[in-house]
Amino acid sequence: AARPVSMRLRRSASCAALRRCGARAHSTAAAAAPTAPPAAAAGPLTTDENLALRKRFLAPSQKMHYDGSEAGPLHLTRGRGAYLYDTDGAAHLDCVNNVAHVGHCHPRVVAAATRQLETLNTNSRYVHDNIARLAAALTATLPAPLDTVFFVNSGTEANDLAIRLARKRTGRQQMVCVDGAYHGHSVATLAVSPYSKYAEAEASGGTAVLSQPDVYRLGLSDEQATSAAAAQYAEVLRAGPAPAAFLVESVMCCGGQVQLPRGYLGRMYEQTRAGGGLAIADEVQTGFGRSGSSFWAFESHGVVPDIVTMGKPMGNGFPLAAVVTTGEVADAFRSSEYFNTFGGNTVACAVGLEVLAILEEERLQESACRVGAHTLSRLREVGDSRGAVGDVRGRGLLLGVELVRDRGTREPDPELAAFAMGRMRAERVLVSTDGPHRNVLKIKPPMCFSDEDADALASALDSALAAGERELPAGRTGVLPPRPALLSYL
Ligand SMILES: Cc1ncc(COP(=O)(O)O)c(C=O)c1O
Structure with missing residues (x-):
């Protein structure tokens, strides 16, 4: 029996692309179909076919x-x-996907996204309950004075914006980061990501890199590692230039799941602020209750950052990220506009609200x-x-x-x-x-x-x-x- 047109079209899309990359096609009848349907209509491929397409059409650096x-x-x-x-x-x-935070395809997240997608998906320039509610709900999880939110789409965007805010607020360019860290893939965030093998080649400069306070590798106690780190930082600050901000994750994840030594964040924040800089906590991987004892991992160090960045788990896989800061720091942008086409869209915010509700209820x-x-x-x-x-x-x-x-x-x-x-x-x-x-x-x-x-x-x-x-x-x-x-x- 003849297959429905939609099915023939589905087959033809994969076959046309497969022929171009020299892979085995499924059926000669389908291969003769003249036009390619939209990519969304493509039917399932075998793993070999899929890999052939991927090899042909995706940049090889996407591992x-x-x-x-x-x-x-x-x-x-x-x-x-x-x-x-x-x-x-x-x-x-x-055992490794910290993005699917409340579980892969959580039915409540799927339902919230679907409902909102069917109703309205638009940007933050319109008045909508979801964005206002999510901003309020997020800040309720954070200590004062972290009460001002920017919505973005990824951890990279969040850190990029945090760096911009710190630079604007302090009028300085220099950043301080920690060896082994990863904070994103944009030009500015790569420059503070020594983890990336490619950071050195692409870095735009203006970064001081402090040693990783890894007590296991150093064979030191928490107290010893913290004072050594403070001494190194003091030397960096003496040498200058004065930094706009000190940026570190509250647990160094890409850096090897390194727990920061007791007292470390307190000392580093103190030294940063004494020199007029800001403290940025990257909670992209560590936030939203993952560390168990606190909702944000920095909380267990008894510190309050000036800027917190978050992403990955926030939308359970839906692109949603944010920068939360103080009103004073956010004011650095008051004279200009910050607009982000997808950041804080109504669907992403519906998902963010549902993730927070699930975290609490479950x-x-x-x-x-x-x-x-x-x-x-x-x-x-x-x-x-x-x-x-x-x-x-x-x-x-x-x-x-x-x-x-x-x-x-x-x-x-x-x-x-x-x-x-x-x-x-x-x-x-x-x-x-x-x-x-x-x-x-x-x-x-x-x-x-x-x-x-x-x-x-x-x-x-x-x-x-x-x-x-x-x-x-x-x-x-x-x-x-x-x-x-x-x-x-x-
Ligand atoms: C700590 C940390 N910050 C920022 C990022 C960048 O986030 P994204 O990949 O969402 O841009 C990552 C990504 O792995 C990360 O681990």
Whole structure:
């Protein structure tokens, strides 16, 4: 029987594109169809077809997890809660996606977005309840005087705007950031993102980079690491130029899930402000209750930043991010207009409101605290029995497992980290690697992660590390990272 026209058209779209890139086409009848329908009508592709299209049409710098591994990149079709489903319908436990904060495709988020999309989607220049309500609800989660909101679309935009605000407010250009940090992909944010391999080449200058206060790598106590960092910062401030702002995450995520030492933020903010600069907290990954003990991770350090940036979990995957600051800092822009076409649109704000409501009603911050403690202890049990685990750290559902070749020298083991990530994928447990040496397994699951999920994660990690002990060459040697600069300030 003849297929409906829409189906033929769907087939023809993929086939035309596949022919252009030399991939196998599905059907010769469909290949003869003359015109391409809109991309949105394209039917499902096999993984090979999909990868061929991707290779042909996407810029190669847009990398995929598991690319180059034996199993190849993961081809997903849907998500629910803490699980992602592949084209065979197999469920994978997602231990790493901190964007799907309240769970993949949470039905209430989907309903809120759909309802608003069907009703009105427009920008912040019109009066609408959603934007006003979300601004009020957000500031209610923050300490005074952080009561003034700018809505944007991504963490990069949020940090970019924070940098602009600080520069405008202080009349200075210089920024201070911390080694290992990542704050975004625009020109200004790359310049404060030493994590990015490409930052150096693209940086626009005007940045002082402080050493990472990583107590594990430094082998220091919190107090020692904080005073060494303060001494280094004092020297940077003495040398000048005076900074517009000091920018750091409240837990350094891309930097290797590094917990800032006790007292660190207090000292750094104090020194920044004494010199007339502003303190910016990047909560793009760490906010919205993930750290368990507080809604914002900076709160557990007893400090209040001048500017807070947020993104990833805020829209549960829908593009939504924000800068929240004081009225005084926001006034730096009063004489000009700040407009962002999609920032604070009615649909994004509907989603943001729903995410906040779900967090509260499902008590997900409390859950992050409780399940996070269980996960940490299960991972520590693995660490106790596997010599390659140098450190297990974190709080709430923001955890890291640092793998080393030798516990004594703490030489990083990025090969084992990559191996473990691949092996765990074979057991359908998804984690990722991070840190300056790419030897830290990061664990940041959706906040609906359960104790049973944590047990599955620990068991998959244990068997992956056991396999690594058996299968990786025992005598592999790496390079010890250079002696951390902070030690010279002790
Ligand atoms: C701490 C931090 N800040 C900012 C960003 C940039 O956010 P986005 O990718 O939404 O632009 C990221 C992204 O990974 C991040 O981890």
